[in-house]
Amino acid sequence: MKKVELNGSLRTVQGTKGAAQLRRNKRVPCVLYGGESTIHFSVDEAPLKKIVHSPEVYRIEIDIDGQKRLARLAEKQFHPVSDSLLHVDFIEMSDSKEASVMLTLRLVGQSPGVRKGGKLSQPLRKLRVKGLPAALPEHLEFDINALEVGDSIRVRDLKFEGLAVLERPSDVVVAVKMPKKVEEAAAAAPAAGAAAAAPAKAAEAKPAAKK
Numbered sequence: 384m385k386k387v388e389l390n391g392s393l394r395t396v397q398g399t400k401g402a403a404q405l406r407r408n409k410r411v412p413c414v415l416y417g418g419e420s421t422i423h424f425s426v427d428e429a430p431l432k433k434i435v436h437s438p439e440v441y442r443i444e445i446d447i448d449g450q451k452r453l454a455r456l457a458e459k460q461f462h463p464v465s466d467s468l469l470h471v472d473f474i475e476m477s478d479s480k481e482a483s484v485m486l487t488l489r490l491v492g493q494s495p496g497v498r499k500g501g502k503l504s505q506p507l508r509k510l511r512v513k514g515l516p517a518a519l520p521e522h523l524e525f526d527i528n529a530l531e532v533g534d535s536i537r538v539r540d541l542k543f544e545g546l547a548v549l550e551r552p553s554d555v556v557v558a559v560k561m562p563k564k565v566e567e568a569a570a571a572a573p574a575a576g577a578a579a580a581a582p583a584k585a586a587e588a589k590p591a592a593k594k
Contacts, residue, residue, distance in 0.1 A: 418475035492528035496559035518545030
């Protein structure tokens with residue numbers, strides 16, 4: 384997992400008025416929890432927005448008045464009208480303690496089933512996984528080079544080194560299916576053939592007329 388750095392300052396004044404003052408100064412009220420104590424601090428809005436709006440997950444080294452702590456983004460709150468960043472929660476991380484995060488799953492390669500006309504679907508685009516911070520990647524990857532028409536991959540089929548996938552084992556992650564119209568056409572062809580053959584068989588089975 385990529386690591387980024389943020390500089391923060393302890394909040395001397397808490398509550399609604401203190402938070403409003405910080406926002407007027409282009410700073411975002413933040414809370415860090417999960418460690419020995421809960422820490423209230425603030426961060427400049429500009430660098431924080433880059434992290435918040437990124438699709439990737441980062442290990443964030445927060446320098447709060449000279450004290451560095453490793454954390455990850457937990458919750459963020461936006462203004463309902465302006466969409467400006469109002470508040471951010473962080474969870475403190477330890478290199479020796481497993482953490483659970485939601486990671487994007489990217490498909491790599493080309494499915495032979497798709498080249499044959501199949502349609503690729505990916506019901507799960509993000510997966511919650513658990514592992515030590517050093518083992519957590521920026522995103523997950525799954526190779527689809529062997530996926531044929533009719534194949535489906537479930538959570539229980541996934542293997543990522545150093546990580547445990549926390550989704551339901553039976554959930555489908557990615558599948559290749561033949562489009563419905565093609566399936567219907569394929570199913571209709573034998574039925575049409577059978578219907579055409581029926582009159583001929585009936586004619587053969589009809590007894591010859593007596594002279």
